[in-house]
Amino acid sequence: MHKDNEKMKSEIIRRSGVNPSKCMRCGKCSGTCPAYDEMEYHPHQFVYMVESGDIEPLLSSESLYKCLSCFACVDRCPRGVEPAKLVEAVRLSVIRQQGANHLTANDIPEMLDPDLPQQAIVSAFRKYTK
């Protein structure tokens, strides 16, 4: 594994607290994922791509912003791998960089609708913005 990939992998593992080598590749996480159809890389792919240090493609993938944080993959994985925590850790690697926020305050006005609860806005900011 290239040195940079090694570094990124250990950073993501440390931050997420996930041990991807526990995964037995059953695919149940992806099978239960409500965002499956929207994702380029699915939860089980996040797991093995992080494990093998193939993280670069994940960094530029829109899949990072499709996860609903529903924790279905966390609860339903038979090995306790917790894929959603890896998705989050990879997303943070991206949005913590200067100017890499996925959502900015300027984007908000055109998304507003009179019934939209405040909770939607704060949640989206928490997931997409640093």
Next chain:
Amino acid sequence: MKVSYFPGCTLKNKAVILDTYARKCAEVLGVTLEEIENWQCCGGVFTTSKDEVATKLSSVRALKYAQDRNQPLVSVCSACHNVIKQTNHAIQTDAEFSDKVNRYIAPESPYTGDTQVYHYLELLRDVVGFDKVKEKVVNPLGGRKIAPYYGCLLLRPNTVMQMDDPENPQIFEDLIRALGGEPVAYSMRNECCGGYVTMENPEFAKSKSKAVTDNATAFGAECIVTACPLCKYNLDKNGNSVPVVYFTELLAEALGVKEDETNA
């Protein structure tokens, strides 16, 4: 009994009836919700990463406030409850995180995760008791067919939330029965409504919540009940016209404290 109460941002705005009926019904049941002074927004969703500290401080302050008063902390919104409970769990189980948090807020004595955290539904089940709730019912719901919608946040991650069996929960069903309604069994009750993705991609969220409402009505639901303002929004927006109500509205109706009575 008095408890520390964390209302959250949306209960002060779009979901006022979630708040006002929660307070009124608690009084009927002998519980006073004492609003935490200067509470700050929970952030809506918990960030699972262990090196995220600042985003969890508002929850820690609320937890510490309750601990200082020797009270449990209660919230009504599923999201607030999820964030606060996950933060408390992180303090209990992650010494490094706990240490960092306590350095930030520098309390007189460190906060060590001792506060009991309840969702309002748990308060009804575990502290008040559904039998006591049932005794206080003056307008039973007349066998109305009500589909309980749990979504994600009340139940998951189960290792932390510990509210109920995450794949076969009963707490909402038991409440509906206590109020004289008939809970509708349907398979999508613990699947995601689409959540905050509705901001960026409303069509995607719509497809998720439509699957939920269509499933509920296929099994005869006259209404859907939820504890989450974002679930309510998504379920309301998807085109199926089944009414979506907060559980506090049904509770207030059954306990006879709902204003502008429509429950004749």
